Amino acid sequence: MSSPFMFEKPLGMKDTLPLLYDRNEEVTSQIAEEVRLWGYQTLHTPALEYYDTVGAASAIHDAKLFKLMDRQGRTLVLRPDMTAPIARVVSSSLKDEPLPLRLAYNTALYRTQEHEGKPAEFEQYGVELIGDQTVSADGEIMALLISAFEKTGLRHFRLAFGHIGFMNALFTEVVGSGDHVHALKQFLFEKNYVGFKRYVRKLPISALDKNRLEQLLSLRGGPDMLETAKELVSSPDALRALQEVQEVWNVLESYGVSSYMNIDLNVVLHIDYYTGVVFESYGKELGFPLASGGRYDELVPKFGRQASATGFGIRMDRLLEALNHIDCPLNQERTLILFSKERQKEAVEEAKQLRESGKRVVIQHVAGIEDLDAYTSTFTNVIQRIGGSAS
Ligand SMILES: N[C@@H](Cc1c[nH]c[nH+]1)C(=O)O
Numbered sequence: 001m002s003s004p005f006m007f008e009k010p011l012g013m014k015d016t017l018p019l020l021y022d023r024n025e026e027v028t029s030q031i032a033e034e035v036r037l038w039g040y041q042t043l044h045t046p047a048l049e050y051y052d053t054v055g056a057a058s059a060i061h062d063a064k065l066f067k068l069m070d071r072q073g074r075t076l077v078l079r080p081d082m083t084a085p086i087a088r089v090v091s092s093s094l095k096d097e098p099l100p101l102r103l104a105y106n107t108a109l110y111r112t113q114e115h116e117g118k119p120a121e122f123e124q125y126g127v128e129l130i131g132d133q134t135v136s137a138d139g140e141i142m143a144l145l146i147s148a149f150e151k152t153g154l155r156h157f158r159l160a161f162g163h164i165g166f167m168n169a170l171f172t173e174v175v176g177s178g179d180h181v182h183a184l185k186q187f188l189f190e191k192n193y194v195g196f197k198r199y200v201r202k203l204p205i206s207a208l209d210k211n212r213l214e215q216l217l218s219l220r221g222g223p224d225m226l227e228t229a230k231e232l233v234s235s236p237d238a239l240r241a242l243q244e245v246q247e248v249w250n251v252l253e254s255y256g257v258s259s260y261m262n263i264d265l266n267v268v269l270h271i272d273y274y275t276g277v278v279f280e281s282y283g284k285e286l287g288f289p290l291a292s293g294g295r296y297d298e299l300v301p302k303f304g305r306q307a308s309a310t311g312f313g314i315r316m317d318r319l320l321e322a323l324n325h326i327d328c329p330l331n332q333e334r335t336l337i338l339f340s341k342e343r344q345k346e347a348v349e350e351a352k353q354l355r356e357s358g359k360r361v362v363i364q365h366v367a368g369i370e371d372l373d374a375y376t377s378t379f380t381n382v383i384q385r386i387g388g389s390a391s
Pocket residue numbers: 080081082083126127128271292293294296310311312313
């Protein structure tokens with residue numbers, strides 16, 4: 001029975017074919033090894049969560065959630081984020097584990113898309129450092145991200161970090177809270193600086209305050225820039241945030257990774273549970289972040305455990321794209337042992353030995369192949385065990 005929709009997939013759903021799958025496995029295991037060496041412990045949580053708890057805590061726009069109903073009529077969501085499920089686990093199954101906890105995950109996330117092109121299901125490799133409010137934790141998370149990227153062979157990338165507490169304090173000083181703050185943050189999230197300036201010009205505030213908001217856009221660079229930032233604010237919250245940025249920078253220097261870093265006090269992420277340092281990472285010539293993360297001190301308490309936290313998530317699909325840009329070759333070697341029936345045992349033995357030495361080996365009965373030339377051309381090495389016995 002054929003239908004015109006037989007080959008179609010729901011919007012944003014993609015197949016991963018063997019070549020990309022293998023590459024993903026390879027890169028994932030490089031990251032996993034680094035994360036393991038830093039003492040993080042991996043966990044897995046279910047794909048489905050309750051909409052009212054984890055769905056809401058994920059702080060991802062409602063329209064982006066895939067919703068389902070269970071048999072009892074409760075609304076479920078396909079997890080759009082792993083940070084909220086981890087906050088749930090840390091406050092329940094792991095509630096007696098002493099803090100800080102260092103956790104890691106590698107899992108598929110689901111966010112609906114409006115248009116074809118962007119994936120609605122994608123893999124994220126992430127870590128969460130729960131229960132450590134120090135700037136050392138913020139620094140560790142970014143240093144680990146850099147180290148993990150280096151392990152994959154990625155070279156041309158930058159990490160920009162800001163502080164959402166600074167931005168909130170500046171906006172509160174200038175426009176209070178509410179719709180204007182929301183609109184200003186949205187422009188910054190979209191990196192629509194022209195739109196931001198236009199919006200600022202129309203605000204019912206003094207010319208001096210308009211200037212303060214416009215100045216925000218230039219708050220990028222090394223720690224020297226923090227002096228300019230200090231002149232724009234007066235509230236203790238804002239000044240404390242800037243002090244923290246300086247201290248995190250010092251931590252990053254002690255890890256020897258500040259050459260990858262920029263301070264950018266304009267960083268706004270798509271999720272609004274962040275409370276402190278926030279960061280995102282860009283590859284060369286790619287217009288989307290490869291990873292993002294930051295401090296979210298108010299999320300775990302929503303599940304009942306008093307714990308500050310920070311973490312990051314790497315978009316594996318984007319990282320693979322970035323790695324393709326610099327053409328990191330994947331070892332795609334596969335050996336084919338072609339055999340005829342009377343030499344099957346010999347082929348099996350030989351394959352076993354080669355596999356023990358780490359080779360990828362296919363053994364294939366010659367009678368099972370339709371087009372011998374086409375098939376053998378997909379292997380890097382072909383061994384024939386056909387006809388009269390070798391020994
Ligand atoms: N969960 C965030 C990434 C993150 C992990 N920890 C903190 N932030 C995201 O999906 O973008």
